[in-house]
Amino acid sequence: MSKGILFVLSGPSGVGKGTVCSALRGKLPDLVYSVSATTRSPRQGEVNGVNYFFKTRDQFLDMMQNDQLLEYAEYVGNYYGTPRDFVEKTLESGNDIILEIEVQGALQVKQKFPEGVFIFLLPPSLDELKDRIIGRGTENQATIDHRMTVAVDEINLMQHYDYAVVNDQIDCACKRIESIIIAEHCKIKK
Ligand SMILES: Nc1nc2c(ncn2[C@@H]2O[C@H](COP(=O)(O)OP(=O)(O)O)[C@@H](O)[C@H]2O)c(=O)[nH]1
Numbered sequence: 034m035s036k037g038i039l040f041v042l043s044g045p046s047g048v049g050k051g052t053v054c055s056a057l058r059g060k061l062p063d064l065v066y067s068v069s070a071t072t073r074s075p076r077q078g079e080v081n082g083v084n085y086f087f088k089t090r091d092q093f094l095d096m097m098q099n100d101q102l103l104e105y106a107e108y109v110g111n112y113y114g115t116p117r118d119f120v121e122k123t124l125e126s127g128n129d130i131i132l133e134i135e136v137q138g139a140l141q142v143k144q145k146f147p148e149g150v151f152i153f154l155l156p157p158s159l160d161e162l163k164d165r166i167i168g169r170g171t172e173n174q175a176t177i178d179h180r181m182t183v184a185v186d187e188i189n190l191m192q193h194y195d196y197a198v199v200n201d202q203i204d205c206a207c208k209r210i211e212s213i214i215i216a217e218h219c220k221i222k223k
């Protein structure tokens with residue numbers, strides 16, 4: 034049996050990664066989603082083990098030291114990381130998996146899985162990005178400003194990715210990502 038394909042979806046905070054991934058879940062039930070570990074506090078409605086594995090800083094450092102993370106990064110004052118075992122087992126069992134992670138982590142994954150497919154989600158404009166973060170209502174003003182500064186740095190690293198997808202409308206962005214997934218399955222492996 035052939036191995037599954039590893040997809041990585043990155044993009045600035047507020048661009049719509051979570052929204053697009055939820056929409057993809059409805060359309061591609063066989064695509065597996067990696068649940069990350071984080072030291073960030075849960076937002077209202079977020080569930081441990083579903084949105085994230087919420088960890089204390091010490092628990093997270095333990096996971097790092099025990100090599101349980103495929104990659105990790107510090108982002109706007111918190112740690113985020115991908116549990117390694119789940120990704121490896123999913124791929125071994127022949128299923129595709131998608132990681133929704135920021136750029137520093139994505140570049141670490143690229144070192145370990147150069148055969149992975151790296152997709153960058155872009156906002157229609159920076160003004161629209163800011164409106165979406167404000168509209169979501171989960172961040173205070175200082176965090177919004179910090180996330181906007183990081184966003185510009187992240188967009189500057191887009192050339193390390195294989196595909197750029199603009200999230201103008203959720204349905205269109207999903208369709209583009211679905212097309213990428215289909216194309217990657219049709220690719221002749223060199
Ligand atoms: N490197 C890395 N980044 C992650 C991971 N999980 C989430 N992120 C990224 O961390 C950033 C902040 O995530 P979050 O606090 O949930 O904010 P949001 O993406 O704006 O909803 C986003 O860019 C996520 O894609 C992970 O396991 N590793």
Ligand SMILES: Nc1ncnc2c1ncn2[C@@H]1O[C@H](COP(=O)(O)OP(=O)(O)O)[C@@H](O)[C@H]1O
Pocket residue numbers: 044045046047048049050051052053165166168169200201202203
């Ligand atoms: N294509 C879109 N058009 C308008 N608003 C969107 C679109 N995609 C996402 N949003 C909204 O933008 C906000 C941020 O989306 P979210 O999925 O939380 O982003 P991320 O996971 O990238 O931080 C949410 O309020 C969401 O409803």
